[in-house]
Amino acid sequence: MKRNRALARGLSLALAIPLAGLTGASTARAATDYQAEDAAITQGTVATNHTGYTGTGFVDYTNVKGSYVEFTVSAASAGPAALTLRYANGTATDRPMDISVGGTVVSPALSFPATTDWNTWADKAVNVTLKAGSNKIRATATTANGGPNLDRIRIDAPTDTQAPTRPGQPSCSDIGENGLTLSWGASTDDTGVTAYDIYEHGNKIGEAPGSSTSKALTGLTPNTTYNLTVIARDAAGNTSPASPVVDCTTRPSSDTTPPTRPGTLSATDVTANSAALSWGASTDDRAVVAYDVRSGTTVYKSVTSGTSTTLTGLACDSPYALNVVARDAAGNVSEPSNTVNFTTKACATDGGVPSSISTLSSGWTIPWGTYWMPDGQTALVTERDDFRVWKVTKDGTRTQVGTVPNAVTTNGEGGLLGVAVDPKWASNHYVYFMHTASEGNRVVRMTYDGTKLSDYKILLQGIKKNRYHNGGRLAFGPDGYLYASTGEAQTPDLAQDKDSLNGKILRMTTDGKPAPGNPFGNYVYSYGHRNPQGLAFDRNGRLWEAEFGNSSKDELNLIKPGADYGWPICEGSCSTSGMTNPKATWNVSEASPSGIAIVRNVVYMASLRGERLWRIPINGDNESVGTPTAYYVGTYGRLRTVTKVPGSDQLWLSTTNADNNGNEPDGSDKIFRVNIS
Template structure:
């Protein structure tokens, strides 16, 4: 039996939900210092009241100038949080001056009355400490003396200041398989501890904080690398990405390709796979890999042996495949003979893509697509131009406006997701996620069917960077708005439940945390690297697609409060408390963005993989069947896939014009896929 439909809590109760703020940093460990162990002037150690810690407390003499002085250690200079635990059983405030190493840093700090002398309270003040031992003194400022003082706790204040952006990178000592990357040093209020080196959003190396250069090895010859540098401090704060440098390795001195592979043969053909084997190639140095191809499109790479089971094939479909050998220099052999076969008939339920047609052309990075409630038109965003279009079912498009305050990041930021309010007929509200000057925002605008207006910020403070900005929006059956956010190239944020980054957020339509969220804030799930695909199945469950770094991309079933592992896990792992994905792919085969569900099947658009993955959900279980791929290498980088209301159809968009695709502006397309 399927569960009953969820109540639209986020729509009907939004005005009754208080805004729950996020704290800026994780909890900090504190060191306790007991007052009875400190230096006491005009006071005594007492035990005649209850509730104290340690062996007693200090009872100040009722004179001005009585004090308690603590010797406090600090590992580094900086601001620390000083918490004094006190009791004041009178009706009179007993203020004190707080000094550090003889200098008053907080004067006449209030210590008001507590219920009685057995009731303890705390007062926290930020104070500057030097590295090493510090003398902290709490001195009474009135003739009533100070309160009873139990202890002080000292915690290094959270460092929330990010390093500055590293200086312009440059390359030297460029060889066939390596180069030296140099950059200008970043600065930080405490200190830069490391530099992370990225190539097109994937971390490839790191260097210590006192370095301004790093030798990169293991690169491919005659290849251009798009490199940026990010500075990081001990608290995990990361700088904006440096400016980009494109560096091209030298052509290899090894120009001899491997020999042609031996005879390619096929056997064991099923609906979704085939067994292949071939004769070994030879090379003057070494064969490093074999690519199984259709034409020149690589389906699978084999690094060991001369056979493979090729999976992910579409059922009842013809294939013509060949194999080429590669060496470390990137030289490729002549292709083997070709083998042709047709996979077995489709036996799975849920239908399969049966046809694809071009619906609309002339696009430049169409990123988000969302249907209006009437199912007659959809809104489509363009990432770098910040434009919003109305598109009819026959592909006719009309610009309805732009989103103000949007900026690019020269990477993956800009105007991203769009969602339409389920009650649009009455409120005309639509929602966008976009990059702004200070970070990423969720905003609301009014759309009357023709024009956008009334820009309103609902949520800001989502950190941005060149890459890993997330950006997908979706309304759930509960009427709540779900938002995917990347970790902004700051992996530690994904595990911080008080951060908005590396999360799936759940919020009301007026911008408040949704009622029932697991941590009392916006966070619905965490441990995400760069989540982009969001879709709800027939049981109201949320599925999500997520970019990996260099190992595995993921399809996840999202549950409230669950930890999806990043940066501890990439793909599946055996770490207690972390939730494994339902399916994974090598990043060369996927790099997923949008997902949609038609007839209990997840369809996942892939960028680097240049294919549409079909992943059947196993009935109403929490598992999926064998993924299969369509349109491999045919249309380029596939960004967003969206179900067409009232039909077994999908809209599928490309983003070949982005910085990874490099196609001319206006080259992207919108396709219609029919499921039979």
């Protein structure tokens, strides 16, 4: 199988995505609340001396004619809208107001009669017409009594839900050492393209206005291949499918002189998990930009300032042979320093550590999901791009049991992804898959009789897809409900929309309905996720999750119902109110995590770009973790899925070196057995 290989916010009550499929309609209705205390107020005050209001207060109009509150309202497209004003009038006197839009009165002297008392709130509705973009809506008192107390307004306006078309084939020109010009075919949209986002292997590296079809990319590395796609975006935040891919290679640098060899490297203060390193400075005809601490040619850490560092995350009771090389901006690398040898100190016994690794099974092509049958004797394993499902025994023997119909690839990270087996499989024979389909990502159910798959049934669809950021992990919780991780489909704003299925952890019944007790009354269990792929429950029934960062920090999170994990407002830890910080973070070069598993109260996290298995101990039964340490750094390539073996302190660990980032041929992936002791 041939593959492409290469390197201000309103309180939105946004439209729910259809769960049975896409409607194809270009507009729908969405309600947005605007609090009066946040609007422009003339001759009135923000008050809190009554009850029943929403937000942080309400506006008490001054008792004069002409006092007003003016709201700035945004509409994705022009058209009629329903305007509802929430008010209280504790007098027996009507307090009429003129309602104007853009300076034009659309409802003169609209009546606001008594509401019994000042703690009783009522709604007054009026139809208005909005223009696309910003609108000024003003409620002005028309008598000397002033207006009523005004809590908020609600706009039920047309919302654009039609995505732009896919941009045309990109191409590169003006290619230099550190930059190039990327051009693409224009996208079209019913309301107009406002921007184009440029991605390199799923990470956004730039954007251009919707009126442009080219962008000069700067700050690139010489003699490097960039795998580029373009996504169109409209004013409502709808995004197109990713454009076709173009691979562009920057020119070799005119600077061919490498830095000098670094001075003597030494190691001190060696602990079980760290060592302090220092070395002599290198020189360069232009400038040294970084020192790479390496084992052989595997980079453990890059140091951009100074000639010393403390190397953390080392495996305990393990030998290390490290050197340092200097790099300049052109990518020229010095000769390595001397090699320093040391052995980290003994391991702590609590939780255990990886003690041995061996090949369980070979000949795989992008094995993505692994899930054990309830009897603990065999596991089901999916292959992402071939849509095949295999039964694998504990000795590594594998037998194909079928394929999942209607699955398609995205030429990126979509395809046949997670698998989960019903805890009651012995009585119902149900297994569950998440896969990419023509219209988006789906959660489906099939019947598995122990030999073959049949009876494909869609449980949930309408999960937006894109080339990258499709999530895909499935897991059953101790509560018997099915949990699914979904990416934001390269549309970051979806992660914050609680009515969207994207950028979430979803929780559902085995019939595909929202699980009882979900925090928002829909499928959403947690939100604010970018591309979550690791799910595992600890001994206390708590859900842990790992997800890809963009360019800064990857995350390990402890998931709580209804919590917001920050994306795209935060990447890694931040101080923004309402955001839940991760329990551990990594530089994206050290992790890019996919699957996780828990053995003896320790989280094991498989890393793709980082090419290592991270060990993260949970601190007893607390909500914190200890120092992460890394195993097998650079030894086995891109590590995708890690799964606990039932009934033993053992893991299965799979690679995806045959994917579009690994550049290895089909059949080169493996599943390893890791013993914990």
